[in-house]
Amino acid sequence: MDTKIRGKAYVVGESIDTDQIIPAQYLVYSTSDPEERRFYGHYALAGLPVASQGLPDGGTPFVRGEEFTSDYQIIVAGPNFGCGSSREHAPLALAEAGATLVIAESYARIFFRNCVNGGYVIPAETRERLYDRVRTGDDLEVDLTANTVINHTTGDHYELPPIGDILPILEAGDVFEYAKKAGMMAS
Amino acid sequence: MGMTLTEQILARHAGRDRVSAGENIWVDVDILLTHDVCGPGTIGIFKDKFGADAKVWDKERVVIIPDHYIFTADAMARRNIDILREFVAEQGLPYYYDPGTSRYKGVCHVALPEEGHTRPGELLLGTDSHTCTHGAFGMFATGVGNTDAALAMGTGKTWLKVPETMRFEFHGALPPYLMAKDLILQVIGDIGFDGATYRAMEFVGPAVFDLNIEERMTLCNMAIEAGGKNGVVEPDQVTIDYVNERIARAGTHADYTPVYDTADGAYVFTKQYDVSTLDPVVAKPHRPDNRASVREVAGTKVDRVYIGSCTGGKITDFEAAARLLAGREVRVDTFIVPATTEVARELGRRKIGEHTLTEIFRNAGCRLGESSCAACLGGPVDTFGRLNEPLTCVSTTNRNFPGRMGHKDGQVYLASPMTAAATALTGVITDPRDQMS
Incomplete structure (x- = not known):
């Protein structure tokens, strides 16, 4: 697991559900076939209404035009990110688009588990409301050991709470490696 | 403990x-x-x-x-x-x-x-x-x-x-x-x-x-x-x-x-809740917790009513809707999607008065679909009941986030099957009490 992540922020609001992260009609692509799997990156966050696409201004799609990956690596969000359906295609889509980290005020439980267990993106929590302080395109540097965020665009610093319970799984890589260590699965 | x-x-x-x-x-x-x-x-x-x-x-x-x-x-x-x-x-x-x-x-x-x-x-x-x-x-x-x-x-x-x-x-x-x-x-x-x-x-x-x-x-x-x-x-x-x-x-x-x-x-x-004192409610767009009593939003014009899904597509749901629709006609497009084939068969057996629930829905002018999740989650564009335009829909389903039923600008009100049926009869959001005989 990379504990230092630097990249451009993509800022969204509250209650971004999995239908907005990956609309249901795209759940027909194979997640096993590498060529088809790329389409999940192409359609990542395609369900966001235009006004919600990249705050504060909106109108900035997460993935541009015909691209398969995003210009943004870090998603900044409000409460209850990933609510709604259990589709694992949601964190997979964000990861396929090139995102490595989400910083949200809170997560829906199944989405959070999927991020961690599948090893797609790291779901970091923030106690501060960042989605109205960070702008889409800001240059962020996150240190998951020191639990800090530096906004190089504005010079602001923010603190994050420690990652906690999920750290052993993040460090193992995914839930299968974690299960092997716990003796729940043959190595 | x-x-x-x-x-x-x-x-x-x-x-x-x-x-x-x-x-x-x-x-x-x-x-x-x-x-x-x-x-x-x-x-x-x-x-x-x-x-x-x-x-x-x-x-x-x-x-x-x-x-x-x-x-x-x-x-x-x-x-x-x-x-x-x-x-x-x-x-x-x-x-x-x-x-x-x-x-x-x-x-x-x-x-x-x-x-x-x-x-x-x-x-x-x-x-x-x-x-x-x-x-x-x-x-x-x-x-x-x-x-x-x-x-x-x-x-x-x-x-x-x-x-x-x-x-x-x-x-x-x-x-x-x-x-x-x-x-x-x-x-x-x-x-x-x-x-x-x-x-x-x-x-x-x-x-x-x-x-x-x-x-x-x-x-x-x-x-x-x-x-x-x-x-x-x-x-x-x-x-x-x-x-x-x-x-x-x-x-x-x-x-x-x-x-x-x-x-x-x-x-x-x-x-604690005393259920005898509660009112029929809806969740307004675009969150399931955006609650209003039906009376607060009564009169809101709708384009479509949808009754189906794991939440609102069981036989109890259809029987409740049919009690309101029996012998009457809907004023807006009304989609009926029995959750399972067993529910669909039961619609053809269970009667209110002389008519089966299937007959009641057909006579009321509803459209009946095949058993599946259908438009609850949008799905492929040819899905029965899907919102392919920015319509306002009263639905017995479970989510109303933007785009859930197919169109990002669709307005979905989550409601009980009785509120959905009462609304189907008038074309505007309607408290079931106002349509019960």
Whole structure:
């Protein structure tokens, strides 16, 4: 697991559900076939209404035009990110688009588990409301050991709470490696 | 201090005398449910992690019920079904309900109990967020992603954080214009759409035990809409009778041990409701907790009414709607989607007065669709009832986030089947009390 992540922020609001992260009609692509799997990156966050696409201004799609990956690596969000359906295609889509980290005020439980267990993106929590302080395109540097965020665009610093319970799984890589260590699965 | 229902079930499945909220534990899974949208991904991860020739941990305990994208010309959606068929044949799985055959069922959360796969005291994982529905049978049931499902498929195990329990007590007599949907929308409006995140929602009290099993399913079904890990209702004789009848009919395993409420568990939250004083409610766009009484939004013009899904597509839901629609005509496009083929058959048998429910809906001018999830989650563009334009829809389904039913600018009001039917009759949002004779 990379504990230092630097990249451009993509800022969204509250209650971004999995239908907005990956609309249901795209759940027909194979997640096993590498060529088809790329389409999940192409359609990542395609369900966001235009006004919600990249705050504060909106109108900035997460993935541009015909691209398969995003210009943004870090998603900044409000409460209850990933609510709604259990589709694992949601964190997979964000990861396929090139995102490595989400910083949200809170997560829906199944989405959070999927991020961690599948090893797609790291779901970091923030106690501060960042989605109205960070702008889409800001240059962020996150240190998951020191639990800090530096906004190089504005010079602001923010603190994050420690990652906690999920750290052993993040460090193992995914839930299968974690299960092997716990003796729940043959190595 | 005793344990809550949820803690009792989890302790048993962890092989321990007791567990407490906040602990991370490994538990044994009794049943793993998957469907056509998340099944192929689960199978892909299972083969990748356990080997191309790996066998599921117990073929009697993996239940596959295709339901999402069934009646579509979309070739890629149909391919999902082919992947399931191939896997079922290769693994020799007995509990598969194939589209296009007499075994086809439809919506997995209504089919699962119908086919004898829900039992008090058991632990169920499903690759669908509405798996929490099955807490209505006194079991621990929760939704998971493909990776968790693949691990369970190979090992019969999963890890869980033991949730804190919130207890919702319902007292009083339910008025004839209210349904379980109104109760759960009331709760979600009170605690917010993340008010139960990481928590169990336990529904208790005489007004809950007065509900039939389908209405208890509706209560538990929407626990996820408040962020809940699971919803649960203690089993009573109604539960046991339903479960035993279905097990006997389907020939599924009959050895189960219910857990019962000891009332001395640790609850992080308790709230009481007198159901006799509540009003019919809706969730306004675009959040399930955006509650308003029907009277507050009455008169809002709608383009469409949709009655269906795991939440609002059971026989109790259709009977309630039909009571309002009998002998009358709808004023807006009204879509009727029975959750399962069994519900569809029952619509053709059950009568109000001289007419079957099917006849009542047809005579009222409704459009009847085939059993599946259909437009609840949008789906392929040719899905029955899908919002392909920015329409306003009153729906008995469970979510109204932007785009959920197909169009990003669609306006979806979640409501009970009675409110939906009353609205269909007038073309504007209507309190069922105003249309009851």
